[in-house]
Each structure stands twice: as C-alpha cells, then as structure tokens.
Amino acid sequence: MSVARPTRQKLSILALSLSLSLGLAMSPAAMAQPQEQKQALAPPANATEAKLRELYNTEWDWRQKEFAREKIDGRWQSAAHMPSVTAQTWQRRGEYWADVLKQLDAIPAAQLSREEKINEAVFRTTVEGLHNDAVWKTYEAPFNSDTFFWAGLNPRQPYQSEADWRRFIGRLNDIPRYFGENIANMDAGLSRGWSVPRSSVEGRDNTIVPYTKTDAENPYLATFDRIPSSIPEPVRSQLREEGRKAVLENVVPAYANLLTFMRGQYLVRARTTTGASDLPNGRAFYKTQIREFVTRDMTAKQVHDIGLAEVARINAEMREVMARSGFKGSFPEFLQFLRTDPQFYAKTPKELLSYTAWISKKVDGELKNVVGTLPRYRFTILPVPDEVAPIYTSGRGGLDSCLFNTYDLPSRPLYNLPALVVHECAPGHSFQAALALEAPARPDFRQQTYFSGYGEGWGLYTEWLGTLMGIYETPYDDFGRLTFEMWRAARLVIDTGLHEYGWTRQQAIDYLAANTALAHHDIVTEIDRYIAWPGQATAYYLGYKTMRDLRSEAERELGPKFDQRPFHDTILNLGSVPLPVLESEVRTFVAERKAAARTAAEE
Structure with missing residues (x-):
C-alpha cells in the first residue's frame, strides 16, 4: 500500500x-x-x-x-x-x-x-x-x-x-x-x-x-x-x-x-x-468500488461466499501447522501463545529492522530460481515515520523503500515478518515496481498505472511462493504466512459484511481475531482501514486466487514443460493490468508454449 x-x-x-x-x-x-x-x-x-x-x-x-x-x-x-x-x-x-x-x-x-x-x-x-x-x-x-x-x-x-x-x-x-x-x-x-x-x-x-x-x-x-x-x-x-x-x-x-x-x-x-x-x-457506490478494485464485475454476495469457503479451507491448514509445531492446546490457546510469548517479539526497533533485512537477503539468493528477469533498481529498508506509526500498517513496500513499523513492538510478531518481507519487498511490491520502471517500451500511462487486484494479488501470491523458496523455516513462520493468507481471505467476508450486510465494527474485529494470530493492535488498525476504504480489501485475495488458478491451469496444460520463471515473467512484464487481461495473456502464453513443445517434438 x-x-x-x-x-x-x-x-x-x-x-x-x-x-x-x-x-x-x-x-x-x-x-x-x-x-x-x-x-x-x-x-x-x-x-x-x-x-x-x-x-x-x-x-x-x-x-x-x-x-x-x-x-x-x-x-x-x-x-x-x-x-x-x-x-x-x-x-x-x-x-x-x-x-x-x-x-x-x-x-x-x-x-x-x-x-x-x-x-x-x-x-x-x-x-x-x-x-x-x-x-x-x-x-x-x-x-x-x-x-x-x-x-x-x-x-x-x-x-x-x-x-x-x-x-x-x-x-x-x-x-x-x-x-x-x-x-x-x-x-x-x-x-x-x-x-x-x-x-x-x-x-x-x-x-x-x-x-x-x-x-x-x-x-x-x-x-x-x-x-x-x-x-x-x-x-x-x-x-x-x-x-x-x-x-x-x-x-x-x-x-x-x-x-x-x-x-x-x-x-x-x-x-x-x-x-x-x-x-x-x-449500495450502488459499493458495487462500483468492488468493480474498481477487483477489475471485474462481481456481486457482494459472490465475494462474501468465496471468502467464507476460503476461510474454512485455510483454517484446516492452520490447524495442521499447529499440530506440526507440537503445541498441545486448543486453537484459541495457540493464538494466545503466539500473541504473548516473548520469543516471538523483537526487543528493539533495530532488531526488527535487522531481521527484515536478513530475510530480504535470503530472498535475494532465491530470486534467480523464481523469475527470469531481475531488475537493476534497489530498495532500502526504513522504519515507518514516527508521526504516522501508531495508526499505520505493519509494513508497506514501494520502489525506493520498504517501510516496517517499529511502533509498539509487542504487536509486531517476528513470525509474520518472512511473509511480510516477500510481499512488500521482493519478489513483491518493491521488486514489482523496479521491473515496471525498467519495463519494455510502452505508453507513459502504463508505467504508473496500478490496479489493486493485480498488484496486491501478486504480493499475496509471493507469500505463497515463499513456501517454494524455503523462506519459512519453522512451523511458526509458516503459521505466520497462513495468518496473512487467512487475513486476506477474511477480508472478503469482513469487507462485504461491513459494507453490504450491516456488520458492526466490533463484529468485524471479533471475526478477524478469531481466525488469525494478528496482534490486537493490527486487527483494530486493519478493521478501521476497511471501514474507511470500501472495497479495497477485496482486491488482495481475488487477485491472488486468480494467479494461483492460472498457475494450476498452466501446470496442467504444460505438465513437465512448466517453468515458473517464464510464467512469472509473463505476469510481471505485463505491468499492472485488469484481471481479465491478465487471464487472457497468461492463457496465450500457455498456448504458445504448448505449440512450441509440439513443434519441437515433431522435428
């Protein structure tokens, strides 16, 4: 953001x-x-x-x-x-x-x-x-x-x-x-x-x-x-x-x-x-906001129902990771353990920022296996400015810098940082912005256009991609990733609940608290953001789901010929586009790869 x-x-x-x-x-x-x-x-x-x-x-x-x-x-x-x-x-x-x-x-x-x-x-x-x-x-x-x-x-x-x-x-x-x-x-x-x-x-x-x-x-x-x-x-x-x-x-x-x-x-x-x-x-206004952020026509009910189904799926996976961690209590007790145990929290701002920098460099060593084109432009890591930190999100990434919030350290669990770094820095937003800067020739307006479904969808997709890059070293790291995925899926339910179905602010807070290990401070900050910015929260998961579905489709169509590097290059080289355009271009890429494979087999 x-x-x-x-x-x-x-x-x-x-x-x-x-x-x-x-x-x-x-x-x-x-x-x-x-x-x-x-x-x-x-x-x-x-x-x-x-x-x-x-x-x-x-x-x-x-x-x-x-x-x-x-x-x-x-x-x-x-x-x-x-x-x-x-x-x-x-x-x-x-x-x-x-x-x-x-x-x-x-x-x-x-x-x-x-x-x-x-x-x-x-x-x-x-x-x-x-x-x-x-x-x-x-x-x-x-x-x-x-x-x-x-x-x-x-x-x-x-x-x-x-x-x-x-x-x-x-x-x-x-x-x-x-x-x-x-x-x-x-x-x-x-x-x-x-x-x-x-x-x-x-x-x-x-x-x-x-x-x-x-x-x-x-x-x-x-x-x-x-x-x-x-x-x-x-x-x-x-x-x-x-x-x-x-x-x-x-x-x-x-x-x-x-x-x-x-x-x-x-x-x-x-x-x-x-x-x-x-x-x-x-209600008419909210419909336009879903259309604007998701870049496709969807009803609030469609968004809400997808959210409910995905929350249930991710919850089951979270419980499997909890069992893998060796924790013997209930799911709510595990969330409380994660929110309160000192081992999961930095003692100083420098410790938190240093940890994000180490994760970032670990990602650098894996990027060559993820994408075919690496940008030259580099980002730095900075703390969120003091004047906005108390009401700001945990982190945001852009071309020049990734910001990480060091305010209220007991609300900044370290197990969330691997997912946050790949989303905000690389191969997420900062990486994405650098590639856009160095993109092939295209009109000026394409250089600076941003669609949340595409951009935030890619950010969440890279969190999942971290599982293939070896970024999540412990069950707690993996649970942090799932907490972030659940957070975005729950947004579909919460955003439509608030803006279409009459949910109260407390109802939304309780729903996010019951389904994620996010700190209470983050939960309240996020709910207030969804309240103030109708529809924006729906873009993340629907963009992510589009990319995951396209990858599954490409893997089925190409079989052993599937290579994630050109697949990701196809997505990134497009720059920010509406989701229907993304689907069309990726399917064209898959068709071209299949045709090339057939030609090679016939020679």
Missing part, C-alpha cells in the same frame, strides 16, 4: 490525490523511467491505433498537468505548486473523463493489435475509475484511516538538486490554499452525510500535531537541516532559510487550521455508521 507508493494507490480520486502527495516525497526515479532506459514505441499499425494513442497520450499529459506535474528533462515531476481540488475543478475533470470514455467507445477494438488492446483495456479501466469517483464526489472524503492528504508531503530522503528543493519550497508555500480547498470539500461532504466514519477518524488528528510545531520536532524543519553538502554554499544556506520561512509562515498555520477543523468540526460531525451502504445511495 510504498507508502505505496504511487505504485500502490488505487485508481480513485482519493488515491490519485494521495499518490500526488506521496509522489512528492519520492525520488524522480520513482516517477518515470530514466530517459536512457526508454525505448521507442513501434509506430501505430493503422489509423485506428493512431487515434487511440492520440487519445490516451493527450489524456495522460492533461492528467499530469491537472495534478501539478510538469515535464522536466523528459520526465514528469512534481511541480512547484499543489493541485487544485475544488469542487468546480473536479466537476470539470469528471466531464473531461466522460468525453474521453465516449471517444474510446467509438474506437473499433477489432482493428487494434494485441498490445494496443491491452493499452485500451488498461486505459479504459483507469478512466472509468477516475470518472466514477468524480461523479460520486469521493474528494469530499479525501483521506482514510491511515493515508491522508496532509501526510507524505515531506521527502523520505533529501533532494539532491537545488531545483528539486525550490519546487519543494513552492509546494510548501501553496499548502494553505490546498488545505483550504480540502477543508471546503470535507465540509460539503459532512453536510450531505458523506464522510469517513468517526471510528476511522478518531486519533488520526494526532498525525497533524507534529507539523504545527515551530521547533526541530516539526518534520519539515528537520528536513531543511538535511540539505546535502553536495549543494554548495551559499545556496545551501539560502534554501534552508527560504524553507524555514515557508514552514513557519505558511505550513505551520495551515496545519494548525486543519487541526482545529478536524477536532472542532470533522470529529464532531462525522457519521457514526460504518458501512458504505449507509452513505447516500451507498
């Missing part, structure tokens, strides 16, 4: 604005493929393909400018100002995307090549999500339980050029306007009953507090003390002073005003219900 990371945000208005914020804190390499790695696209095969390319390239350039990106040295980078987020701007954007979809409908798909059909499907699904969220006015709730428009604006690592620092200062000076527009949108949402539920807002106001300080405890002020010495004097001192002036005169008052609004208005007026069905026309 770097902070996922533009690479880990969903294709909604909320996430698009969030990815803007998060993108500001990432290196230029995270934003676009380096110029020297770019390859030229083949020319369009006919007039229809030319028309499609003109449409998606024009929309992409328009979208970048709309969201405060500008092209610098051939790459899209964050501009020296924040984007407009007024209701009038969003209405105009919605109208634009409606017209784009109309033009797209007029393009005959039969006249497109295989690659352009993929481009068309990716582009259409993206624009449909953006348009739907503009229509639903989700910008009136521009944050969720752990990802906020006011966070992630500060760079994780110092910028290396004067130009980057000056654009950053420009954005800081524009924060008062940007926050003011978001506050106006939130106020409008509260007035019509469209808000983040109160249970997912409480305590989140505390993440604003550090930015209201006027001393070194303010993360922005600390950032300007880290300008690298590679920027010579007197420029370095000038940047520091200009930055401090922007923070003290513009940023601090804007955050203070936001804090007053959140505590005096939002927390008081936010809805006390938890389900999307309680929003205006909420």
Whole structure:
C-alpha cells in the first residue's frame, strides 16, 4: 500500500490525490523511467491505433498537468505548486473523463493489435475509475484511516538538486490554499452525510500535531537541516532559510487550521455508521468500488461466499501447522501463545529492522530460481515515520523503500515478518515496481498505472511462493504466512459484511481475531482501514486466487514443460493490468508454449 507508493494507490480520486502527495516525497526515479532506459514505441499499425494513442497520450499529459506535474528533462515531476481540488475543478475533470470514455467507445477494438488492446483495456479501466469517483464526489472524503492528504508531503530522503528543493519550497508555500480547498470539500461532504466514519477518524488528528510545531520536532524543519553538502554554499544556506520561512509562515498555520477543523468540526460531525451502504445511495457506490478494485464485475454476495469457503479451507491448514509445531492446546490457546510469548517479539526497533533485512537477503539468493528477469533498481529498508506509526500498517513496500513499523513492538510478531518481507519487498511490491520502471517500451500511462487486484494479488501470491523458496523455516513462520493468507481471505467476508450486510465494527474485529494470530493492535488498525476504504480489501485475495488458478491451469496444460520463471515473467512484464487481461495473456502464453513443445517434438 510504498507508502505505496504511487505504485500502490488505487485508481480513485482519493488515491490519485494521495499518490500526488506521496509522489512528492519520492525520488524522480520513482516517477518515470530514466530517459536512457526508454525505448521507442513501434509506430501505430493503422489509423485506428493512431487515434487511440492520440487519445490516451493527450489524456495522460492533461492528467499530469491537472495534478501539478510538469515535464522536466523528459520526465514528469512534481511541480512547484499543489493541485487544485475544488469542487468546480473536479466537476470539470469528471466531464473531461466522460468525453474521453465516449471517444474510446467509438474506437473499433477489432482493428487494434494485441498490445494496443491491452493499452485500451488498461486505459479504459483507469478512466472509468477516475470518472466514477468524480461523479460520486469521493474528494469530499479525501483521506482514510491511515493515508491522508496532509501526510507524505515531506521527502523520505533529501533532494539532491537545488531545483528539486525550490519546487519543494513552492509546494510548501501553496499548502494553505490546498488545505483550504480540502477543508471546503470535507465540509460539503459532512453536510450531505458523506464522510469517513468517526471510528476511522478518531486519533488520526494526532498525525497533524507534529507539523504545527515551530521547533526541530516539526518534520519539515528537520528536513531543511538535511540539505546535502553536495549543494554548495551559499545556496545551501539560502534554501534552508527560504524553507524555514515557508514552514513557519505558511505550513505551520495551515496545519494548525486543519487541526482545529478536524477536532472542532470533522470529529464532531462525522457519521457514526460504518458501512458504505449507509452513505447516500451507498449500495450502488459499493458495487462500483468492488468493480474498481477487483477489475471485474462481481456481486457482494459472490465475494462474501468465496471468502467464507476460503476461510474454512485455510483454517484446516492452520490447524495442521499447529499440530506440526507440537503445541498441545486448543486453537484459541495457540493464538494466545503466539500473541504473548516473548520469543516471538523483537526487543528493539533495530532488531526488527535487522531481521527484515536478513530475510530480504535470503530472498535475494532465491530470486534467480523464481523469475527470469531481475531488475537493476534497489530498495532500502526504513522504519515507518514516527508521526504516522501508531495508526499505520505493519509494513508497506514501494520502489525506493520498504517501510516496517517499529511502533509498539509487542504487536509486531517476528513470525509474520518472512511473509511480510516477500510481499512488500521482493519478489513483491518493491521488486514489482523496479521491473515496471525498467519495463519494455510502452505508453507513459502504463508505467504508473496500478490496479489493486493485480498488484496486491501478486504480493499475496509471493507469500505463497515463499513456501517454494524455503523462506519459512519453522512451523511458526509458516503459521505466520497462513495468518496473512487467512487475513486476506477474511477480508472478503469482513469487507462485504461491513459494507453490504450491516456488520458492526466490533463484529468485524471479533471475526478477524478469531481466525488469525494478528496482534490486537493490527486487527483494530486493519478493521478501521476497511471501514474507511470500501472495497479495497477485496482486491488482495481475488487477485491472488486468480494467479494461483492460472498457475494450476498452466501446470496442467504444460505438465513437465512448466517453468515458473517464464510464467512469472509473463505476469510481471505485463505491468499492472485488469484481471481479465491478465487471464487472457497468461492463457496465450500457455498456448504458445504448448505449440512450441509440439513443434519441437515433431522435428
């Protein structure tokens, strides 16, 4: 989810604005493929393909400018100002995307090549999500339980050029306007009953507090003390002073005003219900969210029933692993043992981070047996920033870094870390993002498109793949993996339970606690995230199940000729695509391999 990371945000208005914020804190390499790695696209095969390319390239350039990106040295980078987020701007954007979809409908798909059909499907699904969220006015709730428009604006690592620092200062000076527009949108949402539920807002106001300080405890002020010495004097001192002036005169008052609004208005007026069905026309909205995240048409009942069946299957496997561990008590007693025994918990943040780094290097030694193409780009391992750690997930991975939460160490069991590392780092999200960066030539919009069903499905698939890589050394590690698999399967039941079937927050907490060894802190954090972000939780397991089913199909069809490396390359080389496209391309790959095998046998 770097902070996922533009690479880990969903294709909604909320996430698009969030990815803007998060993108500001990432290196230029995270934003676009380096110029020297770019390859030229083949020319369009006919007039229809030319028309499609003109449409998606024009929309992409328009979208970048709309969201405060500008092209610098051939790459899209964050501009020296924040984007407009007024209701009038969003209405105009919605109208634009409606017209784009109309033009797209007029393009005959039969006249497109295989690659352009993929481009068309990716582009259409993206624009449909953006348009739907503009229509639903989700910008009136521009944050969720752990990802906020006011966070992630500060760079994780110092910028290396004067130009980057000056654009950053420009954005800081524009924060008062940007926050003011978001506050106006939130106020409008509260007035019509469209808000983040109160249970997912409480305590989140505390993440604003550090930015209201006027001393070194303010993360922005600390950032300007880290300008690298590679920027010579007197420029370095000038940047520091200009930055401090922007923070003290513009940023601090804007955050203070936001804090007053959140505590005096939002927390008081936010809805006390938890389900999307309680929003205006909420059941119809929830249906669009399942479609957006899963990238296929499914009813809430279909999702719920799959979840119930998978929970039952995984529970049986968990009990087998418990027996293998030698534990003699009941299943609830085993969960309690895992949650409380000191052997399973790090004593210091450094111990936890060191353990994740060791797992990561162990994975490195196995990657050559898993995929055929290894990326050059490398990630680092960092702790989740202190200002968001109390309400943040256990870990998230993106192109530049994997974040692991070292807050409340008694809630961070070590037996969960092997699965978490392969999911977030390699061969999961960081690895996936690096391959996307170095991907074959494709349109710019494909480089930065992210579908949760594909991306999170791959992340969960890699957790299972760890069983073939020898990553889980003890029954407890394997139980941690199964806890994570159960967690995602249970999400199908919980998300639909909350948003379609009227479950209470406590009912959801109890269900996750009864079926996994997750710590109570993590369980509550996760449930509040599902409440605040309807549908997103359904993507993980359904994407994973699609990939597992495709692998089983490929193994049956190819028999002893099956090689997981080209199979995985096929998935990864596609980049993020809707699940129906993934199915079609993998089946084409299998058919081509079968044909090649037959030809070889006949020679």
